[in-house]
Amino acid sequence: MTEHPRRPTALRRARSLPPWSLLAAGVVTGGLIGGAYGALTPPMYTATAYVVAVPTEKSDPASALGFAQAYGRVATQLAVLGDAEAEAGVGARTLQRHVTTATSPDAPMVSITATAPRPGLAADMANAVSRSLTEHARSTRKTTNVELQQFARAVKPTDPSSPSPALTSLVGASAGGLLGGLALLVRPRRERERETPGAPSAVPAPTAPAAELHGAL
Template identity: 45%
Template sequence: MAWARAPRRVPFWWPLALCGVAGALLGGGYGLLADREYAASGYVVVRDTGEGADPAAAVGLAQAFGRIATGDAVLTTAQTDAGVSLDRLRDGVRASTSPDAPMIEITGTAPRAARAAEMANAVTRALIAYGNDAADSTGARLTVFAEAQPSAAPVSAAPLVRLAVGLVAGLLVGLLVLLVRTNAGDPPGPVTTVPAQPRDQSGRHDPSEERERERAAPRPRTDRPMSGRPG
């Protein structure tokens, strides 16, 4: 005789597991398909050539040149040398300065390490040419401190890291879904019904009617039959 198997109930934590697997797959897939990003940095030094040169003045000039390093006046000259479009230079090159030293850091990012170094060096050369052309008015000279070199390791997250991030994000979403399902499945509390109070014609509470209802209600008998004792 074949016994019919009872249907198995789906575990209550299935949204957590499903969202975790989905998040891990999405994160790992994005890590494999996304382009790797490489970064390369070059450095420019600013020297104050005016009479009575002040180191603090050189720092201020470096910060001023750092703000225009990613402007169109410099990038338009650098785009031909870098071999990329102007929009690509705007997105892939950034400049930063130090509050203590007259130095400008030019960093390029690209899917290839060699391209990142080429972009950074092109902007570095264009900035130096732009600054030295205005040396008579600014009293500053710009020179290369260090050229950008191709990086051996990417700066973007590795596929395993993105997989872990996707897994954590999926688990958080699954936990939220699980909490919502748990709160939605709670049974409602008992409903207490309050009997209506008798009221007179004016709508006010009438205590006389309530006393009449109490008198008319049957009362339980409290007397017990007496049992006779045999003589």
């Protein structure tokens, strides 16, 4: 019984596609994945409060600048966040994950940034941590001769800080195109089923009798 030729495998079918199809498939797939990620991920909002270190009569601006750097490091410690959790409405561990601080080498200022899924919650978290930090600084003012004062309260953000679905789709399409281009570079060459037209045919090796006869001559 004659066997039917096997159908081409998926690998052979993929190799038969034009080279640019890998690049196009990467762009489309990456764009769809990025857009789905942006659409399904809940938006996040960011709010920032600022406190400033002020020297007392027994201190100087250089000391205030140094203590501002120190307060920026301790602002996310549990000792400070524990006093802020009641006002923020979330636990200290949540504050530790979603609150960050930053300081400037030129100004004695500390920025306290909170990120949350609701704009009001983000502002409450930033303000609660800033107030807790100023209270801790006030309790050690006689030792440090530096006082923390609130410079600017955090306000409710009007727009989310997380990327929009359009942006994530664009990033995904770019990443997919890059991966498709890399796959195109390492894509194996298809096996030639026919010889190249005009290529010289290989000369067969002489048989043993013909070689002996040539040697005898």
